[in-house]
Amino acid sequence: MADLLETDQPLLIADSLSKSYGRIAACRDVSFSLYPGEVLAIVGESGSGKSTLLQLLSGQLAASGGHVSYRMRDGVTRDLASLGEAERRLLFRTDWGFVHQDPAQGLRMAVSAGANVGERLMAVGWNHYGRIRESASDWLTRVEIDVARIDDAPRTYSGGMRQRLQIARNLVTGPRLVFMDEPTGGLDVSVQARLLDLLRNLVAELHLAVVIVTHDLAVARLLSHRVMVMKGGRVIETGLTDQVLDDPREPYTQLLVSSILPP
Amino acid sequence: MNAPAYNFAYLDEQTKRMIRRAILKAIAIPGYQVPFASREMPMPYGWGTGGVQVTAAILGPQDVLKVIDQGSDDTTNAISIRKFFAKTAGVATTTSTDHATVIQTRHRIPEASLHESQVLVYQVPIPEPLRFLEPRETETRRMHALAEYGLMHVKLYEDIARFGHIATAYAYPVKVNARYVMDPSPTPKFDNPKMDNCPALQLFGAGREKRIYAIPPYTQVVSLDFEDHPFEPYRFNAPCALCGAEDSYLDEIVTDDKGSRMFVCSDTDYCEGRQAAGHRGALSAAPYKDKAQGEANG
Numbered sequence: 001m002a003d004l005l006e007t008d009q010p011l012l013i014a015d016s017l018s019k020s021y022g023r024i025a026a027c028r029d030v031s032f033s034l035y036p037g038e039v040l041a042i043v044g045e046s047g048s049g050k051s052t053l054l055q056l057l058s059g060q061l062a063a064s065g066g067h068v069s070y071r072m073r074d075g076v077t078r079d080l081a082s083l084g085e086a087e088r089r090l091l092f093r094t095d096w097g098f099v100h101q102d103p104a105q106g107l108r109m110a111v112s113a114g115a116n117v118g119e120r121l122m123a124v125g126w127n128h129y130g131r132i133r134e135s136a137s138d139w140l141t142r143v144e145i146d147v148a149r150i151d152d153a154p155r156t157y158s159g160g161m162r163q164r165l166q167i168a169r170n171l172v173t174g175p176r177l178v179f180m181d182e183p184t185g186g187l188d189v190s191v192q193a194r195l196l197d198l199l200r201n202l203v204a205e206l207h208l209a210v211v212i213v214t215h216d217l218a219v220a221r222l223l224s225h226r227v228m229v230m231k232g233g234r235v236i237e238t239g240l241t242d243q244v245l246d247d248p249r250e251p252y253t254q255l256l257v258s259s260i261l262p263p
Numbered sequence: 264m265n266a267p268a269y270n271f272a273y274l275d276e277q278t279k280r281m282i283r284r285a286i287l288k289a290i291a292i293p294g295y296q297v298p299f300a301s302r303e304m305p306m307p308y309g310w311g312t313g314g315v316q317v318t319a320a321i322l323g324p325q326d327v328l329k330v331i332d333q334g335s336d337d338t339t340n341a342i343s344i345r346k347f348f349a350k351t352a353g354v355a356t357t358t359s360t361d362h363a364t365v366i367q368t369r370h371r372i373p374e375a376s377l378h379e380s381q382v383l384v385y386q387v388p389i390p391e392p393l394r395f396l397e398p399r400e401t402e403t404r405r406m407h408a409l410a411e412y413g414l415m416h417v418k419l420y421e422d423i424a425r426f427g428h429i430a431t432a433y434a435y436p437v438k439v440n441a442r443y444v445m446d447p448s449p450t451p452k453f454d455n456p457k458m459d460n461c462p463a464l465q466l467f468g469a470g471r472e473k474r475i476y477a478i479p480p481y482t483q484v485v486s487l488d489f490e491d492h493p494f495e496p497y498r499f500n501a502p503c504a505l506c507g508a509e510d511s512y513l514d515e516i517v518t519d520d521k522g523s524r525m526f527v528c529s530d531t532d533y534c535e536g537r538q539a540a541g542h543r544g545a546l547s548a549a550p551y552k553d554k555a556q557g558e559a560n561g
Binding site: 085086089108111112114115118119120122123124127128129130132133150151 | 396405409411413414416417420421423424425489490491492
């Protein structure tokens with residue numbers, strides 16, 4: 001029953017979100033609800049407002065209009081703008097994750113992988129070295145990084161490993177919502193495939209809600225349940241992934257889908 | 264040409280007032296770094312410009328000043344600062360920890376226990392304990408404001424992961440009054456327990472970084488650690504070669520190019536006091552010492 005309630009109510013609600021930089025409207029009137037365990041892909045070409053929208057949703061940018069509400073762990077849905085800075089930051093390192101396109105932005109490149117994963121735990125008051133390390137090695141295993149590399153700095157990691165480490169670092173506190181900004185950008189195709197496979201498993205296993213920004217329709221098709229297509233700051237089409245990608249209604253979406261090169 | 268006429272303790276009264284305001288604020292919020300308008304002092308940065316300004320601001324004509332550098336009263340830095348205040352303020356100076364009312368220190372806390380009528384002034388090079396992990400000042404300030412100190416443990420975690428134990432031996436981070444995490448200046452971690460519940464007022468001045476912070480008397484100061492890797496003070500496992508002390512912090516002195524070395528108390532006043540009281544270490548047979556002490560005692 002509690003489980004039913006848990007999945008019955010939206011986790012994140014965007015209500016007519018807008019953001020303008022001076023006269024440039026980067027994001028116009030975006031509304032949607034995201035439910036627990038649901039993966040939403042935001043696709044569109046560069047400059048379409050995807051990243052701005054992601055920053056608005058994750059509270060890193062103040063909206064010019066509209067609201068973002070989030071259902072906290074205690075079940076109360078609150079407007080992000082009404083949270084204090086301390087609460088917002090706590091949310092960001094416990095209940096949320098943010099996977100950057102460039103792992104160097106999301107990792108501390110100079111400290112070891114173990115400390116990178118353990119940082120969130122230490123930030124919420126874990127004070128036992130052995131347990132932090134145990135949890136870190138557990139997570140490294142889950143993202144398919146050799147535990148023997150736990151004391152190496154991410155500087156010495158390959159691009160794919162860095163990205164997987166960043167994911168581990170985000171998931172260690174058991175977040176319910178993860179934002180991803182082009183997580184597979186800049187990786188070669190075989191590494192991309194492996195990462196996507198890993199992500200898909202983790203998302204299903206942990207029942208994560210995900211907002212993923214990508215310009216790669218293949219990523220959207222593989223990971224997401226729903227797709228939002230953006231153009232010029234507006235959402236022009238939204239629907240189930242299969243439906244939007246196989247039977248696009250808007251001319252722009254048709255163009256987008258047809259510009260994928262056949263292998 | 265006439266000799267320059269200094270204001271008492273070199274700094275002008277307005278400047279001293281400004282520094283005192285910063286000190287008062289620092290005492291009111293233990294461990295919080297208060298910005299202040301640090302002045303150019305007639306000495307290079309890194310030689311104690313912050314400590315000197317704090318000392319100048321709190322010094323009164325009746326005060327007795329002691330200056331130590333790594334525990335020693337007789338190194339260049341200590342002697343220069345002592346002379347500086349003897350000249351510009353005309354205050355009495357001493358090397359005795361017990362008789363001093365103001366002790367300016369670089370990187371040590373005296374071995375002798377301090378008392379309520381004393382002020383300990385630290386020279387601080389880098390006041391921000393989070394600096395090497397988080398280079399942005401805006402971000403470290405926010406972290407202090409929100410008491411987000413997880414990063415401090417990341418540093419300790421790295422130590423254990425690399426060396427098997429917390430290898431930070433100096434500037435060991437402490438939490439003051441269960442609120443602010445503070446860098447105790449590069450004192451050895453051996454000295455950290457002395458800061459806790461100390462009867463003397465402790466002031467920290469960083470001249471280049473323009474920060475003053477303080478630990479009021481009898482304030483709780485806890486060294487950060489992990490449950491399974493608790494804080495441990497470190498000292499060389501040897502007695503002092505001159506006074507035989509087993510409980511003092513030791514300096515390692517290389518005595519030749521064949522690998523010989525000796526360990527002596529870093530706190531010269533403590534060591535000399537013990538020798539005067541008749542304690543002897545393995546290498547303290549130097550007769551001139553006995554003679555010098557005979558004169559001092561006589």
